[in-house]
Amino acid sequence: MKSITSRDNAFYKELKQLATSSQARRKAGQSLLDGVHLCQSWLDLRGAPSHCVVSDGALGNPEVAAIIARVGALHAPVTALPDALFGAISQVENGVHIVFVVASPTPSKAPALVEASVLLDGVQDPGNVGSILRSAAASGIKQVYCSPGTAFCWSPKVLRAAMGAHFVLDIFENIDLAPLVRAADIPVLATSGYASERLYALDLRRPVAWVLGHEGQGVSSELLDLATHRVAVPHAGKVESLNVAACAAVCFFEQLRQLQA
The missing domain is CATH 3.40.1280.10 (SPOUT methyltransferase, trefoil knot domain)
Incomplete structure (x- = not known):
């Protein structure tokens, strides 16, 4: 697990852009999944995220620990942030501080309307x-x-x-x-x-x-x-x-x- 403590870190700046700018999300083709439920659902249905980011204060949470273990088993990167830095990339009040960076799926050409x-x-x-x-x-x-x-x-x-x-x-x-x-x-x-x-x-x-x-x-x-x-x-x-x-x-x-x- 890596740790970032500086607001000037390039990866942290990218995270803030993804968190606050729809244009940045579209341009990067990436999204943030905020919170335990969305992260667990992604692991269950889609597999490994591009990156897992967690706050230092959430590391002791059993659900977060279980998610980090699953991410590690899938060989995806995990980065920890101080709580103060994490607050700028999360829009969930009083949530558990964990987010996944994932590639926004881009399906192929839209098929004809043949099913519900x-x-x-x-x-x-x-x-x-x-x-x-x-x-x-x-x-x-x-x-x-x-x-x-x-x-x-x-x-x-x-x-x-x-x-x-x-x-x-x-x-x-x-x-x-x-x-x-x-x-x-x-x-x-x-x-x-x-x-x-x-x-x-x-x-x-x-x-x-x-x-x-x-x-x-x-x-x-x-x-x-x-x-x-x-x-x-x-x-x-x-x-x-x-x-x-x-x-x-x-x-x-x-x-x-x-x-x-």
């Missing part, structure tokens, strides 16, 4: 994107396609909200969604609060592609026009619409309910 999928059309809030990824993974969906206006899926906030869902999904970013929808071999269901079709009236016992839109503007008119169905989630009361992440969860698990019935 999610298309995110300008969903900008990282918490919403992470929640949608988590619900997608939990309901058995495998592929997620993101338009250029959607929050970067490998940002720290999205990673924390998804709680490891990234590691079991194929995520395709900066995708022009319209050509995918035009060429789809499965029904495409675009959610809209103004749609006449109701979710619970649809037969979802087959693969479909769900289209979810921007928090305020919803799915674009182009994708609404291209979709096989425009779908609304019925709700009672005077609330105009559901949060996009809540809408996604209702849709995904209604499909799962029908498949398992």
Whole structure:
């Protein structure tokens, strides 16, 4: 295990850039996984990280010690930082101070829509994107396609909200969604609060592609026009619409309910 004590260390400066700059993460093709749960999930599902970084104060934590042992067995580097230095690279308050540096997966060219999928059309809030990824993974969906206006899926906030869902999904970013929808071999269901079709009236016992839109503007008119169905989630009361992440969860698990019935 190496130790860094200077803020001027080149590797430490790189860590701070990865922690604070989306542009730096995209340019480097790397992300930070912050906390015990994400690090354990990466080890379980993907293997060794590029680097493991831990604070001096966390070295006595049994869960951290177990992670470091697994990382060492995989011959990946481990570096310890003083608590004061570690604080600048972690966005988790009162968390256990361990992060993995990992290569952000870059899947090959996005495949055609042939199995259960999610298309995110300008969903900008990282918490919403992470929640949608988590619900997608939990309901058995495998592929997620993101338009250029959607929050970067490998940002720290999205990673924390998804709680490891990234590691079991194929995520395709900066995708022009319209050509995918035009060429789809499965029904495409675009959610809209103004749609006449109701979710619970649809037969979802087959693969479909769900289209979810921007928090305020919803799915674009182009994708609404291209979709096989425009779908609304019925709700009672005077609330105009559901949060996009809540809408996604209702849709995904209604499909799962029908498949398992």
